[in-house]
Amino acid sequence: MKIKNIQLKNHEILKNLNIDFLDKDGKAQELIVIAGSNGSGKTNLLEAIYNYFLNKNNEVVSKTEIEFLNEEADLKKLSKVIYMPTEINFSEIKNASDKYKYEYKFLNKVDSSIVKDIPSYLATKVKLMQKNNEDMTYKQIKDKVSEETNEIFEELELDIKMIGFTPDEKDLPLFSNSFGEVFDINGLSSGEKQLFMRALTLKMIEAENAIILIDEPEISLHPKWQQKIIKIYQNIGDNNQVIIATHSPHIIGSVKNENVRVMRKSSSGIEIKKLNELTYGQSMDNILENVMELEDILTPDISQELKKLHKMIMKAEYKTKEFEILYKTLREVLGPHNEELMLLELQLKATKARESKLC
Incomplete structure (x- = not known):
């Protein structure tokens, strides 16, 4: 069972939203990674999908419509939906029993x-x-x-x-x-x-022929694990569709562009779009700026001080005591091989060279 398209109508958070999970050939994708900033609706979307099935099970009228890949007739195993929320309480486990028995459930939270x-x-x-x-x-x-x-x-x-x-x-x-x-x-x-x-x-719970919804799988994971965690989930079970919501640039950069959907707030509400920017294999800075819309990669205080130094060079104020102290402080903090400092030094050299020619 795989989702091809989702249409939300008058959702309390997401309002009216139409989303497709299709590849370039019009086939339902086995992996979808939903990116976006806080409050863009990623968790709400996963919950809307899960609640659609919950309402169907309870014969409640849903404001969500989902179009599926029509392959149920060929399936050997019953389909299921699995939702992994961000917060899972891992309380202390006292003991184990050798009498565990798996019982099929369509909905699994x-x-x-x-x-x-x-x-x-x-x-x-x-x-x-x-x-x-x-x-x-x-x-x-x-x-x-x-x-x-x-x-x-x-x-x-x-x-x-x-x-x-x-x-x-x-x-x-x-x-x-x-x-x-x-x-x-x-x-x-x-x-x-x-x-x-x-x-x-x-x-x-035998994840086979399942729609697997995972919210923020990066929680508490080292970036090295984040880069590879998608493959772990994809390799568990057969014929699954894995839909992930994430803030992690490491996860976004580990999957192909066509598998990424970006949720953003706009003046007209929340939008979800396919990715135009290159992300697969790109640097974290690139993804943070172009996908996560982070205005500054550096710590805000450091960024402001670097901008101040750039302006002082442009105004030919680089001979002042203020410039000297600020530059020395940043060099101690960032180290001499910092990329931003090296760019600053190039600007300083170019400015000095132009001034020497004018003299």
Whole structure:
């Protein structure tokens, strides 16, 4: 199941909005990344999609219309919708059970009540593998489950690896890092929890033929992980459509231009457009300026001081004590190889050269 087009009518935030998720050949895209500033409506759009299905399930009249790719007749598995909001509470997990059983649900909103079942899902996986592989030892089976879990994140070259389960009745997933430290799933950092819990939840609820809505997957993740996180979600399950809302220039720069939609506020309301600017493989500065509409890449105070120095050079005030002190201070803060300072020095040299010719 994939969305081709969404039409919102009199939405309380987004008003009237028409959005297509089509590629240049008119086919529904498997990946859509929605970018935009705070308050542009990215989360509202994901919620509008989820609420459309919620209303349909409850036979409530919806102000949202969605056109789908007509391929349901060829599907072997039931379709589903999965929504991962920004805020997911990863509370401490006490113990695991080997009696976890997946039950199909069309609508799945990922929250703490689902996430807490991950250890039980892994413990049950061990038990089922034991039943079906009598020739394997218990250790070999635990190693196999750990290996399969780690393979999900292979793209990220993580410092942490799952190595088995705690040797007590809790049976919690056990991890280690390059320092040789060993800890259970509760000992993961906030970024590691976001990474493992979200991805393993998709595996646990069998994300197949699903529309997967993910709000801000970059939360607590290092930029290195942000650059590759999309591939993790795309590689989980088959025939999925992944729709992501993000503020991360690292995520935007990791996907092709045709997969990006930009939401912006205008005088007439909120608009959503396909991307004209090049982003794929571009620098973060380029994306921040052209897509995220960040007026200044530098810290505002530093930017203002650099502009002041540029103006002083233009007015031939570079011989003053004020210029000397400000320039020296910025050089100490930014370092001699800073690109903006080097441009300033070129301007200064060019100005001095012109003045020497006039003399």
